[in-house]
Amino acid sequence: xxxxxxxxxxxxxxxxxxxxxxxxxxxxxxxxxxxxxxxxxxxxxxxxxxxxxxxxxxxxxxxxxxxxxxxxxxxxxxxxxxxxxxxxxxxxxxxxxxxxxxxxxxxxxxxxxxxxxxxxxxxxxxxxxxxxxxxxxxx
Numbered sequence: 001x002x003x004x005x006x007x008x009x010x011x012x013x014x015x016x017x018x019x020x021x022x023x024x025x026x027x028x029x030x031x032x033x034x035x036x037x038x039x040x041x042x043x044x045x046x047x048x049x050x051x052x053x054x055x056x057x058x059x060x061x062x063x064x065x066x067x068x069x070x071x072x073x074x075x076x077x078x079x080x081x082x083x084x085x086x087x088x089x090x091x092x093x094x095x096x097x098x099x100x101x102x103x104x105x106x107x108x109x110x111x112x113x114x115x116x117x118x119x120x121x122x123x124x125x126x127x128x129x130x131x132x133x134x135x136x137x138x139x
Contacts, residue, residue, distance in 0.1 A: 016030075021055075022054065022057060047082070
């Protein structure tokens with residue numbers, strides 16, 4: 001799985017773009033990477049682009065993902081995930097529900113415009129789309 005990211009300091013925003021076959025190990029590695037960088041403390045909002053992810057997660061793995069999130073990143077932040085296919089949308093909904101039971105804010109939508117609105121960003125849709133297509137860092 002390919003993971004790209006960039007922190008937008010003015011927005012206190014972490015932009016993430018995932019592509020390829022979903023990998024739980026890559027996800028765990030990305031969390032460790034963010035924690036090592038030290039910039040994650042300034043993040044209050046996260047926009048994750050999952051439009052190019054291929055996934056075959058099970059409901060058990062969704063619970064495992066939520067556990068990893070809860071144990072590895074105790075920080076509370078607003079998170080919106082962009083998903084476009086029906087299976088990814090169903091998974092995002094299950095993950096959102098699991099995280100909500102643990103006290104975390106997590107939402108999903110199908111467009112960049114929806115994510116910009118949900119996160120109340122000052123950046124416009126074209127700016128965010130451009131950033132997502134040109135992220136500075138890779139894991």
